[in-house]
Amino acid sequence: MAGVKRGARRTQPPAPTHVSRRNAECSRAELDETDRRIVNNLQGGFPICEWPFLEAARTLGLDERELIERIDKLLQAGVLTRFGPLFNADRLGGANILAAMSLPDNDFDRVAAFVNAQPEIAHNYRRGHTLNLWFVGAAETPDKVESAFQYIESVTNYPIYRFPKEREFFVELKLQA
Amino acid sequence: MADPTSNSAKLPVDSLDLRLIAATQGGLPLVPRPYHAIAEKIGIPAEEVMARLERMRASGAIRRIGLVPNHxxxxxxxxxxxxxxxxxxxxxxxxxxxxxxxxxxxxxxxxxxxxxxxxxxxxxxxxxxxxxxxxxxxxxxxxxxxxxxxxxxxxxxxxxxxxxxxxx
Structure with missing residues (x-):
């Protein structure tokens, strides 16, 4: 494991790409007890203070350098997708809108590729249902998302079913490692 | 139709908040004083970085700060x-x-x-x-x-x- 010197400038690796995410899907990562303690207890509540790793490490019974090294290693291994603040894009003026289309099998790939090619489309999944293409439109404003949806509809000739969130219910997810 | 119980109201953010968001949304630097590293990067005092993050966390603009596991x-x-x-x-x-x-x-x-x-x-x-x-x-x-x-x-x-x- 590479050492992290106090004060050394380290930046996080870029978020795992599609390819490394795929690799992570293939086998369950090997985590030791300390890794699990970190993953299970640091999904929120990272302190905002001058020495936050030191403070977080104390509550986990680790030393600061070990915590930093292990987070770094977990990011590199793709066990973590990121480490830092999770922003609520909707409330910051951005717009994310879930939408779906119902596509016949023989036209699925063509339309899915066109949807993916639009920069406003952030996520796109194939799902098992009559509505078989599910994606999220994301832009600075709802109008820009709507324009992208209308463009897709006009080019592909399939309707888009829009599912904007009407209410978000509080969740406290803790994935157990 | 607007729902009175909806919690999707927009929060006010200024241009400095946006710079801070841009500098941190990819992740915090893995150094002992990450907020100071960010402060240096965007050219504002570390106290200002921490105060703004604290405010955004209190308002809900930041859902949480921590690690995001790959399911x-x-x-x-x-x-x-x-x-x-x-x-x-x-x-x-x-x-x-x-x-x-x-x-x-x-x-x-x-x-x-x-x-x-x-x-x-x-x-x-x-x-x-x-x-x-x-x-x-x-x-x-x-x-x-x-x-x-x-x-x-x-x-x-x-x-x-x-x-x-x-x-x-």
């Missing part, structure tokens, strides 16, 4: 979008309770699109197997009781695109 790497291979047709007069109260279940990662009320789509409550479920996800869905079904008229679980059959949501 798949932790063995959560079965991720199902469970969807429920719940009586309008009960969906908000029941949605709150569904959101608190610890296997639910996202929980939203959304519009129905009849006749193709009768469901108004969406809850993402994460399990290690489909059997586990099915068992979770049964727990939700029991919780919803007679208020629920129909339900389904949509499993992902392939990630076609996944880019992080970026705030610009």
């Amino acid at each position: 798949y790497a932790l063995g959560y291979h079965a991720n199902g979008m469970s969807v429920w047709d719940v009586a309008d007069e009960l969906v908000d109260e029941l949605g709150e309770r569904v959101g608190r279940l610890d296997f639910v990662s996202h929980c939203y009320r959304r519009p129905r699109r009849r006749p193709q789509w009768p469901y108004n409550l969406f809850a993402m479920l994460h399990g290690k197997t489909r059997e586990e996800v099915t068992a979770y869905a049964e727990e939700i079904r029991a919780l919803l009781g007679p208020a629920c008229h129909a339900s389904d679980i949509l499993y992902s059959q392939g990630i076609l695109k996944k880019t992080g949501l970026r705030i610009t």
Whole structure:
């Protein structure tokens, strides 16, 4: 494991790409007890203070350098997708809108590729249902998302079913490692 | 139609907040004083960085600060979008309770699109197997009781695109 010197400038690796995410899907990562303690207890509540790793490490019974090294290693291994603040894009003026289309099998790939090619489309999944293409439109404003949806509809000739969130219910997810 | 209980109101952010968001949304630097490193990068005092992050956390602009696990790497291979047709007069109260279940990662009320789509409550479920996800869905079904008229679980059959949501 590479050492992290106090004060050394380290930046996080870029978020795992599609390819490394795929690799992570293939086998369950090997985590030791300390890794699990970190993953299970640091999904929120990272302190905002001058020495936050030191403070977080104390509550986990680790030393600061070990915590930093292990987070770094977990990011590199793709066990973590990121480490830092999770922003609520909707409330910051951005717009994310879930939408779906119902596509016949023989036209699925063509339309899915066109949807993916639009920069406003952030996520796109194939799902098992009559509505078989599910994606999220994301832009600075709802109008820009709507324009992208209308463009897709006009080019592909399939309707888009829009599912904007009407209410978000509080969740406290803790994935157990 | 605006819902008085909706929590989607926009929060005021200024240009400095936006610079701070741009500098941190990819992740915090892995150094002992990460907020100082960010302060240096964007050219404002560290105290200002911490005060603004604290304010955004208090207002809900920051949901949380910590690590984000990759579901798949932790063995959560079965991720199902469970969807429920719940009586309008009960969906908000029941949605709150569904959101608190610890296997639910996202929980939203959304519009129905009849006749193709009768469901108004969406809850993402994460399990290690489909059997586990099915068992979770049964727990939700029991919780919803007679208020629920129909339900389904949509499993992902392939990630076609996944880019992080970026705030610009």
